[in-house]
Amino acid sequence: MEPAYVIITVLTLVANGAIAVADFARAPFVLANSAEVGVPLSWLPWLGALKAAGAIGLLLGLLGARPLGVAAAVGLVLFFLGAVAAHLTRRVYHNVAFPAGYLALAAASLGLALAVG
Template identity: 45%
Template sequence: MSTTYVVVTVLAAAMTGFSAASVFFRAKWVVEPLADYSVPQSWWPWLGAAKAAGAAGLLAGLFVPVIGVLAGIGLVLYFAGAVVTVIRARSYYHIPFPLVYAAPVVGALALGFTA
């Protein structure tokens, strides 16, 4: 296991955890776009829980690699769904935001397969 892999994985988990906390605490800069995208408020806790579980799974993957791979795949799918949601809402200028969160997850997955 390389140092780079560990650093990128911890960064990915921290960013995803921050994103989950932002949903849980209903940060204005997160929930206003969700409302604009017509994401029902009843989904918000589940979306935050999915991100929190993904972050925990990435960290667990440092010790049990299959968990990290599954968490990474789940998070990539989650953020791909976020991009689709943004596109469907025609908020094209928001497309980079889910991609910024997905990038370290993809990096962690790629580094995990090469380690």
């Protein structure tokens, strides 16, 4: 297995696992960001579940279920494209780097998974 694939994918799954926990815990920064971009608080458990599912899928991909890892990476790319779009639509530019960073990690994980595949 390629070291770059493993390192980037582990970073991606840890980052998404951590932000999923923050969503479930309703961390103050999550609540503030959600309010700024117009995300209803009732969506937080669902958004956290999607991020957690992506992280678990990436882990399973590393453990041998490569198609599941690719699907998880695709899902995370789509999720964070939506997050970046929400920030841009609402003109919340001061922290768009955060979802863009998650998007970059997910895209890198996807690209590497396809390259190693």
